[in-house]
Amino acid sequence: MTQQPTDELIDDFGRRVRYVRISVTDRCDFRCVYCMSEEMTFLPRAQVLTLEELAMVARAFTELGVEKVRLTGGEPLVRRDIDRLVADIGSLPGLNDFAMTTNGASLPRYARQLRDAGLTRLNISIDSLDPERFRRLTRTGDLSRVIEGIRAAKAAGFERIKLNAVILKGRNDDEVVDLVDFARREGLDISFIEEMPLGDVSDHGREETFCSSDEVQALVEARHALTPTTETTLGPSRYFRMSDSDTRVGFISPHSHNFCSTCNRVRVTAEGRLLLCLGNEHSVDLRAVLRRHPGDIEALKAAIVAAMPLKPERHHFTTDGDVQVVRFMNMTGG
Numbered sequence: 001m002t003q004q005p006t007d008e009l010i011d012d013f014g015r016r017v018r019y020v021r022i023s024v025t026d027r028c029d030f031r032c033v034y035c036m037s038e039e040m041t042f043l044p045r046a047q048v049l050t051l052e053e054l055a056m057v058a059r060a061f062t063e064l065g066v067e068k069v070r071l072t073g074g075e076p077l078v079r080r081d082i083d084r085l086v087a088d089i090g091s092l093p094g095l096n097d098f099a100m101t102t103n104g105a106s107l108p109r110y111a112r113q114l115r116d117a118g119l120t121r122l123n124i125s126i127d128s129l130d131p132e133r134f135r136r137l138t139r140t141g142d143l144s145r146v147i148e149g150i151r152a153a154k155a156a157g158f159e160r161i162k163l164n165a166v167i168l169k170g171r172n173d174d175e176v177v178d179l180v181d182f183a184r185r186e187g188l189d190i191s192f193i194e195e196m197p198l199g200d201v202s203d204h205g206r207e208e209t210f211c212s213s214d215e216v217q218a219l220v221e222a223r224h225a226l227t228p229t230t231e232t233t234l235g236p237s238r239y240f241r242m243s244d245s246d247t248r249v250g251f252i253s254p255h256s257h258n259f260c261s262t263c264n265r266v267r268v269t270a271e272g273r274l275l276l277c278l279g280n281e282h283s284v285d286l287r288a289v290l291r292r293h294p295g296d297i298e299a300l301k302a303a304i305v306a307a308m309p310l311k312p313e314r315h316h317f318t319t320d321g322d323v324q325v326v327r328f329m330n331m332t333g334g
């Protein structure tokens with residue numbers, strides 16, 4: 001087993017963990033067809049980490065050399081007092097990138113508070129610019145709220161806001177260029193995400209709708225020439241630039257361009273399970289440590305360091321419809 005320095009997280013394949021994504025809730029006000037089934041049962045509250053526990057997890061990671069924290073969910077903005085948590089995490093020394101992934105619907109209410117509390121970056125998910133289609137894809141979402149949320153985030157001073165779009169064949173692949181043009185008009189970046197087989201969603205078979213990043217890229221390139229860049233936000237996106245705009249176009253391709261070899265990320269679920277890989281079940285129960293040793297940051301850090309050898313070399317997603325990972329995305333925090 002690799003000897004671990006006490007202040008850094010290095011796995012058995014020499015990858016240093018610099019980025020943690022923390023799911024603050026499994027609940028959501030949307031029911032996106034690729035993420036959830038229509039009828040979802042959510043966790044009882046006692047099983048979800050408290051705000052204090054979540055803040056302590058973030059602190060432990062930053063003390064172990066993690067520079068980037070992203071809050072996600074479920075929908076992070078449906079968690080009560082989320083702005084308090086953001087303020088606690090925003091003041092941690094050593095953090096140089098503090099982000100959130102959100103469906104945007106609550107940003108008209110929260111954008112300014114979040115910015116003031118120290119959040120620096122936002123990813124906002126938007127899969128269609130057509131209100132009816134948007135409603136079908138999210139089952140409950142109101143497109144106008146999300147667009148209002150994007151504008152509120154810009155007005156609050158968030159820079160380099162990034163849109164995330166999951167492209168499904170036959171559902172929204174005809175909107176790829178429109179989404180890029182929207183991002184260009186609004187001065188935003190955009191990443192296209194390949195659908196991942198997480199959870200058995202009732203809406204569709206994954207193999208019917210899978211649309212590879214290469215297909216999406218070809219659709220963009222039919223309108224806009226793309227130049228590859230080496231820019232990174234520590235995340236899994238591969239970025240491209242266009243000559244006539246500041247907008248960056250990213251592709252997140254867990255299937256077609258395996259990004260495991262440079263993976264510097266781990267995840268913590270809303271229940272406090274530390275997941276070492278999105279596509280594998282290896283995990284460690286940090287909630288048990290937090291509740292066995294309340295307030296003891298060293299015990300928590302020791303548990304995180306001890307988990308590193310569990311990080312597998314790679315994931316093994318397939319597109320043939322096999323559901324290999326039984327968790328839904330809202331459990332793991334995309």
Ligand code: SAM
Binds near residue numbers: 035072197198334
């Ligand atoms: N509710 C927030 C949102 O939608 O942005 C944050 C959580 S959501 C799970 C994070 C990201 O994961 C979203 O951009 C969503 O589109 C994406 N996502 C959800 N299920 C997915 C799946 N099965 N495959 C690929 N991306 C997925």
Ligand code: SF4
Binds near residue numbers: 029030036073075329
């Ligand atoms: Fe909710 Fe985000 Fe999942 Fe959509 S992708 S159901 S907004 S958690």
